[in-house]
Amino acid sequence: MGKSGKKWSRKRKVEERAEKSNKERKEYHGGAKDGYNVVKMSNAKFEAYYSYVGLHNSRYDAGNGRFVPCASDAEKHAERDLFMSTLSEVLPASFRVDRSLDQTIQRTILDELQQFIGKKMELEIELPRTSVPTGGRKEILERAGVSDSRNSKLNGSTDAKSAEDYDDDGEKEGNVGDEGKSDNGPIVVRRTIAPAKPIPFISSNDIILGYQLSVDKRTLRRNKSLETFHTWLKIQTDCGHITRQETVSMIPPVVLNVKEGMSVLDMCAAPGSKTCQLLEVVGGLPNTIPRDRDGTSLEPSGYVVANDADPKRAYMLVTQLRRMNSPSVFVTSCDGQFFPILDDKSVRGTEREGMFDRVLCDVPCSGDGTVRKNPGIWKHWNQLGSLALHPLQLSIALRSVRLTKVGGYMVYSTCSMNPMENESVVAELLRIADGSLVLEDPRHRMEGLIARPGWSTWKVLRENKNRTRKGMKEWKKKNNPKMQERRKEAEEKRIHKDCPPPIEPEANENQKDGEEEERNLIRSKYDTIPYIPPATWDNDALSERTKSLGFVEYTSFDQVEPDWNKRVRASCFPPTEEEARRFELHKCLRSLPQDMNTGGFFVALLKKVKPLSRLATERMNFLAKESRGAVEADAHLCRIGDVEEEEKKSDNNEVPVNESSATNVNVASMTNHDKLGEKIAEAVRAPNGKANKQHTKNKKKTDLGMEDFIPADPSIWPPLVEEYGLGPTFPKDQFMVRASGEAKVLYFISKSIKNDLIDCGIQDRVTVINSGLKGFERCSIQSTKVTYRVAQEGIQYVVPHMTKRIISANMDDFHSCVKEGFIPFDNFSESFQKGLDELNPGSFIVTLDGYENDISKKMYLVMWRRPNRMVNCFVTKIEKDAILSKMRALGYLVPEEEKAADDNSELGDEDGIMA
Numbered sequence: 001m002g003k004s005g006k007k008w009s010r011k012r013k014v015e016e017r018a019e020k021s022n023k024e025r026k027e028y029h030g031g032a033k034d035g036y037n038v039v040k041m042s043n044a045k046f047e048a049y050y051s052y053v054g055l056h057n058s059r060y061d062a063g064n065g066r067f068v069p070c071a072s073d074a075e076k077h078a079e080r081d082l083f084m085s086t087l088s089e090v091l092p093a094s095f096r097v098d099r100s101l102d103q104t105i106q107r108t109i110l111d112e113l114q115q116f117i118g119k120k121m122e123l124e125i126e127l128p129r130t131s132v133p134t135g136g137r138k139e140i141l142e143r144a145g146v147s148d149s150r151n152s153k154l155n156g157s158t159d160a161k162s163a164e165d166y167d168d169d170g171e172k173e174g175n176v177g178d179e180g181k182s183d184n185g186p187i188v189v190r191r192t193i194a195p196a197k198p199i200p201f202i203s204s205n206d207i208i209l210g211y212q213l214s215v216d217k218r219t220l221r222r223n224k225s226l227e228t229f230h231t232w233l234k235i236q237t238d239c240g241h242i243t244r245q246e247t248v249s250m251i252p253p254v255v256l257n258v259k260e261g262m263s264v265l266d267m268c269a270a271p272g273s274k275t276c277q278l279l280e281v282v283g284g285l286p287n288t289i290p291r292d293r294d295g296t297s298l299e300p301s302g303y304v305v306a307n308d309a310d311p312k313r314a315y316m317l318v319t320q321l322r323r324m325n326s327p328s329v330f331v332t333s334c335d336g337q338f339f340p341i342l343d344d345k346s347v348r349g350t351e352r353e354g355m356f357d358r359v360l361c362d363v364p365c366s367g368d369g370t371v372r373k374n375p376g377i378w379k380h381w382n383q384l385g386s387l388a389l390h391p392l393q394l395s396i397a398l399r400s401v402r403l404t405k406v407g408g409y410m411v412y413s414t415c416s417m418n419p420m421e422n423e424s425v426v427a428e429l430l431r432i433a434d435g436s437l438v439l440e441d442p443r444h445r446m447e448g449l450i451a452r453p454g455w456s457t458w459k460v461l462r463e464n465k466n467r468t469r470k471g472m473k474e475w476k477k478k479n480n481p482k483m484q485e486r487r488k489e490a491e492e493k494r495i496h497k498d499c500p501p502p503i504e505p506e507a508n509e510n511q512k513d514g515e516e517e518e519r520n521l522i523r524s525k526y527d528t529i530p531y532i533p534p535a536t537w538d539n540d541a542l543s544e545r546t547k548s549l550g551f552v553e554y555t556s557f558d559q560v561e562p563d564w565n566k567r568v569r570a571s572c573f574p575p576t577e578e579e580a581r582r583f584e585l586h587k588c589l590r591s592l593p594q595d596m597n598t599g600g601f602f603v604a605l606l607k608k609v610k611p612l613s614r615l616a617t618e619r620m621n622f623l624a625k626e627s628r629g630a631v632e633a634d635a636h637l638c639r640i641g642d643v644e645e646e647e648k649k650s651d652n653n654e655v656p657v658n659e660s661s662a663t664n665v666n667v668a669s670m671t672n673h674d675k676l677g678e679k680i681a682e683a684v685r686a687p688n689g690k691a692n693k694q695h696t697k698n699k700k701k702t703d704l705g706m707e708d709f710i711p712a713d714p715s716i717w718p719p720l721v722e723e724y725g726l727g728p729t730f731p732k733d734q735f736m737v738r739a740s741g742e743a744k745v746l747y748f749i750s751k752s753i754k755n756d757l758i759d760c761g762i763q764d765r766v767t768v769i770n771s772g773l774k775g776f777e778r779c780s781i782q783s784t785k786v787t788y789r790v791a792q793e794g795i796q797y798v799v800p801h802m803t804k805r806i807i808s809a810n811m812d813d814f815h816s817c818v819k820e821g822f823i824p825f826d827n828f829s830e831s832f833q834k835g836l837d838e839l840n841p842g843s844f845i846v847t848l849d850g851y852e853n854d855i856s857k858k859m860y861l862v863m864w865r866r867p868n869r870m871v872n873c874f875v876t877k878i879e880k881d882a883i884l885s886k887m888r889a890l891g892y893l894v895p896e897e898e899k900a901a902d903d904n905s906e907l908g909d910e911d912g913i914m915a
């Protein structure tokens with residue numbers, strides 16, 4: 001075929017593919033016009049399951065600020081409608097201001113923030129192409145006779161009036177126009193939106209630091225009228241002053257109640273928003289760390305170990321945490337079920353057991369509480385997923401308890417609404433711990449939080465495998481007339497050639513019956529989109545619905561068929577009455593999306609009051625071994641798209657599989673995803689739980705931080721000590737390097753991380769992805785005697801020990817230093833020029849004059865003095881933005897003409913000099 005022919009056929013293929021995918025999309029989205037991507041916010045099984053298990057059986061009583069059982073079918077209907085309509089609405093964006101910021105800077109940020117979001121605004125908003133089937137949220141609230149006091153509670157007293165004026169979307173009553181409505185394009189409406197709602201439980205020293213906007217992330221990003229605010233928010237986020245985080249995601253760290261100086265483990269940390277929140281308190285930013293009279297920094301004694309089983313996600317964590325600029329974080333990658341216990345043998349089983357004051361166990365979960373944010377869940381949701389996650393969650397949680405110090409706390413959290421992933425895990429933890437753990441109620445510390453009590457009993461159901469999406473697909477494929485035709489042809493050919501028939505495993509009679517029954521189940525009158533709400537809330541009617549949709553219910557573990565007892569475990573069942581009284585599961589926090597206009601979540605606060613018994617420890621080890629392979633769930637639930645990618649990889653044999661390590665999990669009953677999960681798990685995990693370095697063989701090892709982390713070679717120091725005048729207090733033993741070749745970066749780690757983790761050999765038992773701050777970086781300039789320059793990242797911890805190559809600058813000179821490119825000496829004041837003239841070419845530090853004794857306002861810049869009376873600054877654009885923001889907070893006004901030039905400038909130019 002000629003060149004043009006090839007091109008033509010490629011073009012045709014692309015067109016065909018586009019047409020096919022458009023058709024599929026239309027089919028999936030119910031034939032929406034132009035293939036516009038409208039997700040159907042409905043799933044018959046999801047709705048039937050949650051109606052039957054009792055998710056809509058209680059309602060908020062605004063009068064006494066409590067949840068009470070629904071007294072009638074009408075109230076259950078109203079709850080259900082409110083739940084569904086909230087799920088179909090976009091999620092309001094939220095964020096919080098860093099609580100460890102210097103007070104002046106924090107106040108400036110909050111003032112600037114109020115100018116953007118403290119008032120109502122008129123905006124043109126593009127609505128998502130999904131309509132709420134039963135009317136708007138406001139309408140439903142009114143119909144149900146429920147006042148929206150839940151959200152005025154979140155508003156706090158300061159905003160009570162505006163809460164009455166606006167509904168949850170910040171929509172003012174009677175102020176919604178529908179101009180711009182179009183049948184073909186997106187629907188655009190003009191709306192007056194309310195000021196942001198303060199989140200009262202995100203506060204410090206009585207200052208509210210958390211805010212929930214009246215618009216979603218997409219509107220914030222795209223809306224012209226919000227552009228200035230969005231840009232400001234982006235800069236503040238990059239600087240680490242603000243973290244954009246979902247409201248419910250802020251809850252577990254607050255419940256954990258960490259304090260400065262504590263040792264904290266974030267067991268499943270990626271992507272890391274909760275880690276940042278913990279670090280703000282435990283580690284503190286360099287600015288807030290006190291120094292002694294000589295100016296020597298007294299580094300934070302607290303630290304956070306941020307772990308994630310997936311090395312790639314753990315690496316993402318590093319990027320996220322870099323904004324925090326803290327030496328108090330240690331990022332590891334290890335299966336949480338095998339996180340190393342570094343306790344001395346002598347303390348095991350004693351009151352000194354455990355390594356961490358606090359452990360956050362934010363386990364991988366089905367994430368059905370995040371369906372507003374991840375509408376893909378509507379399509380993929382199935383109850384088998386929750387059942388498969390249950391043992392993994394339990395195993396990670398039990399390990400977390402073991403790692404918690406006696407007297408310390410562990411928080412178990414999920415963003416799922418399913419009792420299989422929530423109360424049943426907590427109940428089993430309490431059962432196994434047998435008095436070593438007690439549940440505590442954190443509500444009294446969480447002003448404005450609306451959380452339902454945890455459940456003390458629940459129904460246990462499993463889905464029929466043939467009724468899962470995958471099962472249905474396979475069944476359809478099997479029964480596809482074309483496929484049947486082909487099979488028939490193949491059979492005829494075989495008979496013609498006289499080949500023996502292929503050997504098929506014999507199905508026993510029971511199985512055949514089961515299959516027949518399963519096939520009959522495929523069609524259910526309830527399997528409609530949108531799902532038709534139950535006409536009656538009678539238990540039998542609801543049960544009939546779930547059965548018709550392929551669910552099987554068990555009232556006790558004895559009823560579970562042998563084929564299923566690895567999936568539906570004894571621990572999935574509710575506690576006995578006596579246990580329920582002891583466990584007090586009502587102390588758990590359970591929140592549904594309509595309660596605070598958020599996602600759904602579950603949090604339990606557990607205090608370790610005694611060391612774990614030997615039996616409990618044995619159970620922990622058993623569970624860990626048994627649930628190997630369940631990483632599937634994580635991949636599926638955290639990033640659905642990635643599973644398909646991994647699936648493709650595993651098809652191409654890119655993921656090494658270790659068959660010999662198969663465990664006693666019932667492999668026959670696993671779905672393909674389970675098996676994939678097992679492959680991934682084995683690939684990621686070496687026998688001791690350490691990430692398998694082969695897994696990422698195509699990636700540069702250094703990219704993923706896979707090289708060992710070791711102390712810096714002592715021969716590095718003499719030239720540096722000489723060049724920068726590093727005094728005797730300089731902590732050389734707190735600098736670590738990656739173990740290959742000549743070290744590119746010398747990382748500064750805090751003393752407590754060194755003592756508690758490195759000196760105990762943690763790096764031999766887990767993969768250390770990163771730790772500490774860059775203290776020095778290698779540079780390749782030939783004309784200098786030293787091969788390392790000070791790095792901006794860890795400057796706060798190096799400068800106090802330096803006696804040479806430091807110049808102080810006034811505000812103007814300091815501001816001139818932050819400019820891009822090479823800066824001639826004559827841009828500076830005479831006195832500053834004099835200081836520069838006295839320096840040899842090479843790296844030096846500029847400090848801001850007048851703030852030497854003000855710990856939180858001290859600012860430094862890493863500069864380079866060139867031979868030709870020029871200097872340049874080794875500070876990235878993000879760091880410069882942070883510095884400029886701080887200077888503004890100190891009252892410095894950037895000259896207008898320079899501001900314009902700065903706005904047009906490119907990124908910082910560190911390159912060219914770095915090795």
Ligand SMILES: C[S@@+](CC[C@H](N)C(=O)[O-])C[C@H]1O[C@@H](n2cnc3c(N)ncnc32)[C@H](O)[C@@H]1O
Nearest residue numbers: 268269270271272273274309335336362364634
């Ligand atoms: C719900 S997400 C955590 C979210 C995180 N805490 C945050 O706030 O950003 C669950 C995480 O658990 C990780 N994970 C899955 N299985 C794990 C295991 N066995 N041990 C540790 N982490 C695991 C996943 O990679 C995923 O990043």
